[in-house]
Structure formats: C-alpha cells, structure tokens
Amino acid sequence: MTDPYRDSAARHDELNAGLPTPTRLFARDFAERHGVESICDFGCGTGVLMAELAADGRTVFGCDLSEAMCSVAQERLRPLGDITVANENMVTYRPPVQVDLATCLFDSINYLLDTRDWFALFGNVAKSLRPSGHFILDFVTEYDLRECWPAHRSVIEREDWVLVRLSAFDVTRSVGVEHMIWHVFQEGQWKTLIEEHKHAALAVQDVVRGLADVGLRTVEVVDADSNGVVEPDATTRIRIVARKENHA
DSSP states (O other), X not given: OOOTTTTTHHHHHHHXXXXXXXXXHHHHHHHHHTTOOEEEEEXXXXXXXXXXXXXXXXXXXXXXXXXXXXXXXXXXXXGGSSOOEEOSOTTTOOOSSOEEEEEEOTTGGGXXXXXXXXXXXXXXXXXXXXXXXXXXXXXXXXXXXXXXXXXXXEEEXXXXXXXXXXXXXXXXXXXXXXXXXXXXXXXXEEEEEEEXXXXXOOOHHHHHHHHHHTTEEEEEEEETTTSSOOOTTTOOEEEEEEEEOTTO
C-alpha cells in the first residue's frame, strides 16, 4: 500500500499550524486530571501529542502505518529521550507494557475502511490497557463524509508550496475520498505530487457496542468540536472516552 503521507509528512505540521485542536488539549488535560503515567497513541502521526506528554515526564509509546510520519515523529521525540515510534499497523501494534491511557485521535481510525478493523483495533486497545485504563477516540462521522466532503474545495499557498484539496463521497462504498494536489518548489523547479486519502465511518451506536464487546465501557460521548450533544444531522466529529473494566 502506498504511503499517503509519503510526500507531505514534512509539511504536515506547517499545514495544520494554527488550527484548533480541542481533542489534543482534552487528552492532555485528561492525562493530568487522572494521573496518567503511561500512554500509547495509536496512529500518532507526527508525534505532537506524544511529545507533549513525554515532556511532562510520562512514558509514551506510539505507532503509525506511515513510514514518513514515523520519521517526522521520531525526529521530534529525539530530544526527549529513548522513545521509539513503531512503523506498524495500529490494528495489531501492542506497546511493550500495558498503559494507563490509549488514544486514537484526528480521525486516524477513519482510515480503516473495513468495519472489522475498527473492532479489531478496539480489541487491541483493550489488551494494551491496564485495568481501569482509559481510551480516548475521535472520528469523523458519516454525515461529515456524505454531506460536507463533497462541498469541500480549498487552496492553501505558502512560499514554496501550493496545496489544492478536493473531496468527494463515494456513495457505492460509503467512503469519503480526498485528493491533495501539491505543487512544491524543489531543486529550482515546481513539481506536482498527488495524494489520495480515503475515510470510512461507523455510526456512534456501533462504535459504543464494539467497545463494550471487548470490555471498554463508554463513559462519555460528545460532539468533539462543541463538547455538546451529538446531533445526527449536524455533528461532523465525535469524541468518545471509554474505560476498561477490571475483569476485561
């Protein structure tokens, strides 16, 4: 499988600079309030959350399927000690020890296009958590993919690159598709690079049921952007907090 971030990982943080990150801030505050000492970030991207929590003295683990993202994350974490970012599938990656908190944020789970992989990830997370450990998950909704993605068109310009983003919804497969067309100035000339990103979503009740099936009891479901009630025809992103039952 081609790494969708092969050409853009090094520019990912610049692309998202200044964007609100309520879920990441929530995860940091949650870790502080609950005395979290260890965390595993499934689908860690460029390692921003890992670095923030490691800087506070916590033990951190993380994985990402993108080799390019792992390279950026590893470089970010280098000054913070001997921290390894695993270039592995989050469905099967297991941290070397059970942790207090597991996270899967910024719609990383939406890259799993097969429902069975969502449930396999939940089972993997449950096995990675200590008893009474917590799981924070956020994901974009099918409403977002179906109603909002087809209308999304944007152009972002920087000094040495221009990005055109075009999104659509494949009705036959219920999959959102985004094409990111990069025009990058390299070695004295402009080069064009094209990425394709695909997202799938599950209904929130199916997510809650899938978590419960592996011993993760949902304790909070909110609109991730507003922290309010989830509205089926308005909410574009959902945040769930689940707790591992002691017997799981």
